[in-house]
Amino acid sequence: xxxxxxxxxxxxxxxxxxxxxxxxxxxxxxxxxxxxxxxxxxxxxxxxxxxxxxxxxxxxxxxxxxxxxxxxxxxxxxxxxxxxxxxxxxxxxxxxxxxxxxxxxxxxxxxxxxxxxxxxxxxxxxxxxxxxxxxxxxxxxxxxxxxxxxxxxxxxxxxxxxxxxxxxxxxxxxxxxxxxxxxxxxxxxxxxxxxxxxxxxxxxxxxxxxxxxxxxxxxxxxxxxxxxxxxxxxxxxxxxxxxxxxxxxxxxxxxxxxxxxxxxxxxxxxxxxxxxxxxxxxxxxxxxxxxxxxxxxxxxxxxxxxxxxxxxxxxxxxxxxxxxxxxxxxxxxxxxxxxxxxxxxxxxxxxxxxxxxxxxxxxxxxx
Numbered sequence: 001x002x003x004x005x006x007x008x009x010x011x012x013x014x015x016x017x018x019x020x021x022x023x024x025x026x027x028x029x030x031x032x033x034x035x036x037x038x039x040x041x042x043x044x045x046x047x048x049x050x051x052x053x054x055x056x057x058x059x060x061x062x063x064x065x066x067x068x069x070x071x072x073x074x075x076x077x078x079x080x081x082x083x084x085x086x087x088x089x090x091x092x093x094x095x096x097x098x099x100x101x102x103x104x105x106x107x108x109x110x111x112x113x114x115x116x117x118x119x120x121x122x123x124x125x126x127x128x129x130x131x132x133x134x135x136x137x138x139x140x141x142x143x144x145x146x147x148x149x150x151x152x153x154x155x156x157x158x159x160x161x162x163x164x165x166x167x168x169x170x171x172x173x174x175x176x177x178x179x180x181x182x183x184x185x186x187x188x189x190x191x192x193x194x195x196x197x198x199x200x201x202x203x204x205x206x207x208x209x210x211x212x213x214x215x216x217x218x219x220x221x222x223x224x225x226x227x228x229x230x231x232x233x234x235x236x237x238x239x240x241x242x243x244x245x246x247x248x249x250x251x252x253x254x255x256x257x258x259x260x261x262x263x264x265x266x267x268x269x270x271x272x273x274x275x276x277x278x279x280x281x282x283x284x285x286x287x288x289x290x291x292x293x294x295x296x297x298x299x300x301x302x303x304x305x306x307x308x309x310x311x312x313x314x315x316x317x318x319x320x321x322x323x324x325x326x327x328x329x330x331x332x333x334x335x336x337x338x339x340x341x342x343x344x345x346x347x348x349x350x351x352x353x354x355x356x357x358x359x360x361x362x363x364x365x366x367x
Contacts, residue, residue, distance in 0.1 A: 044201060044224055044225060044234050048187065048188075048199045048201070048232060048234065049185075049197060049199045050197070050230075050231040050232065051196040051197045051198065051228075051231050051232065051233040084106070084108060084141055084145075084151055085141065086141050086142060086143055086144060087140075087141065088140075088141045089138050089139070089140055089141075089158060090106045090107075090138070090139055090141060091106070091136060091137070091138060091139075092104040092106040092107075092112065092136070092137070092138075092139045092153065093105045093106075093134065093135070093136050094131050094132065094133055094134065094135045094136075094137075095111070095133060095134070096111075096133065097127045097128060097131060097133060098127075099116075100115065100116055101113055101114050101115040101116050101118075101119075101127070102114045102119070102127050102131055104139060104153055106139065106151070106153070108145075108149070108151060109149055110145075110148060110149040110150045110151075111150070112139070112141075112150060112151040112152070112153045113150055113151075113152055113153065114139065114152070114153040114155065115152070115154075117156070118142070118152075118153065118154035118155060118156045118157070119131065119155055119156065120155060120156055120159065121156050121159040121160050121163060121195035121196070122195050130155070137155070138155075138158060139153040139154065139155060139158070140153065140154045140155070140157040140158045141153060142154050142157065159195060160195075160196075163193075163194040163195050163196050164196070164226075164228040166194045167193055167194055167196065167223070167226050167233060168226055168228075170193075170223065171223040171226045174222070174223075175223075176220050176221065176222055176240050176243065176244070177193060177220070177221050177235075178218050178219065178220055178221070179191040179192060179193055179198065179219065179221055179235075180192070180216060180217070180218050180219075181200075181214045181215050181216065181217050181218075181219060182215065182216075183215065184211045184212055184214060184215060187199075187201060187202055188200045188201045188202045188204070188205065188211075189202075189205060189211065189214055189219075191219070191221070191235065193221075193233060193235070196233050197233065198221075198233040198234070198235050199232075199233065199234050199235070200219070200221065200234075200235050200236065200237055201234065201236075203238075204224065204235070204236035204237055204238045204239070205219075205237045205238065206237050206238040206241050206242075206273070206274065206275075207237070219237045219240075220237065220240035220241065220244065221235040221236065221237055221240050222235065222236045222239040222240045222243065223235055223236075224236050224239070236313075238274075238313065239313040241273060241274050242274045242310070242313040242314075242315065243310050243313070245271075245272060245273065245274045245315075246308050246310050246315070249305055249308060249315070250305065250308075251305055251306060251307065251308060251351065252304065252305065252306075252344055252347050252348040252351060253304065253305050253344070254302055254303070254304050254322070254340045254341055254344045255271045255272070255302070255303060255304075255305065256271075256300065256301070256302055257269035257270055257271040257272075257276065257300070257301060257302075257303050257317070258270045258298060258299070258300050258301075259295050259296065259297050259298060259299040259300075259301065260275060260297065262291050262292055262295055262296075262297060263291070264280075264290060264291070265280055266278050266279040266280045266282075266283075266291055267283075267291050267295050269301070269303055269317055271303070271315070271317075274315065275315070276303070276305070276315035276316065276317040277314070277315070277316055277317060278291075278295075278303060278317040278318065278319065279316070281320075282306070282316070282317065282318040282319065282320045282321070283295075283319055283320060283329055284319065284320050284323060284326070284327060284328070284329040284330055285320055285323055285326030285327060286326060286327040286329075286330055288330070294329060294330060294333075301319070301333070301337065302319075302322065302336075302337045302340040303317040303318065303319055303322075304317065304318050304319070304321050304322055304340070304343075304344050304347065305317060306318045306321060319333075319336060321343065321344075321347050322336050322337075322339070322343045322344065323336055323343070324336070324339050324343060
């Protein structure tokens with residue numbers, strides 16, 4: 001589904017929020033790398049931009065043409081016991097649009113006032129973009145009556161509540177959404193989802209573009225965190241890409257990839273825009289001291305997929321399973337690549353036999 005919206009009202013607290021913390025320890029780094037198939041820290045920082053607050057004042061209503069006097073109107077209302085409370089949602093009729101807000105008739109003794117900042121969760125140029133005189137709709141009561149007996153109303157609060165309900169449902173469905181990047185900062189990128197401000201940590205952006213060049217791009221995204229109480233909406237571009245790629249991949253398939261990074265525990269292989277981990281134990285049947293002794297960054301090579309974990313966004317790869325003879329990756333890697341499809345066919349046959357015998361598939365036992 002495609003999610004778009006106009007620019008939301010900006011919260012000053014959001015504009016000054018720092019994005020990411022860079023102090024992940026080595027153990028956390030390795031765990032995240034193995035989980036998501038990247039050499040970056042994929043943890044969600046505590047200090048991130050928040051998802052969405054303002055106020056104003058009112059003016060008097062001209063009752064010259066109302067058809068009855070103010071005294072008659074007050075006498076009529078005094079017969080009823082109105083009990084409006086902050087947090088209530090009431091129906092009201094728009095009867096005046098002013099420069100700083102709108103006058104709303106909700107049946108109270110005094111016309112209620114809705115500040116311009118409360119007209120929508122999205123940024124608007126003027127009240128007439130959203131409201132028309134005579135229009136009847138729902139309003140959220142923000143405060144108790146002031147000294148003049150006037151209530152303050154909001155449409156934005158209703159939209160805000162319903163937006164959180166929608167994103168919680170989307171997260172529950174594990175939906176992939178598309179949203180436009182409207183800004184970037186040191187820690188990541190900002191998007192809008194149902195009018196709420198969402199944050200993509202830099203470690204969850206999977207593209208070769210410079211971060212600043214992403215503005216106005218629409219990205220596929222998965223939800224990482226939806227927390228209305230903490231006002232945090234965190235998304236992942238990387239997980240959406242991995243899932244989409246995984247839908248076209250299968251265990252036992254041979255793919256061509258490029259070495260993008262080498263760590264002591266393995267190499268990260270780009271296979272069509274997403275990274276898979278070729279663990280050091282899966283390079284060869286022979287013992288290897290370090291992946292650097294076999295592989296170089298930017299090497300092109302054939303690898304076989306041995307595990308796909310869509311929930312955790314992890315792709316595990318192997319060249320060991322493609323060796324015609326143990327140790328061929330060390331002595332003759334070209335032989336391994338030449339016979340890759342043949343060896344993969346044997347691997348798939350082995351998986352089928354294991355499944356028929358009720359054994360746990362090899363792929364599910366890979367780390």
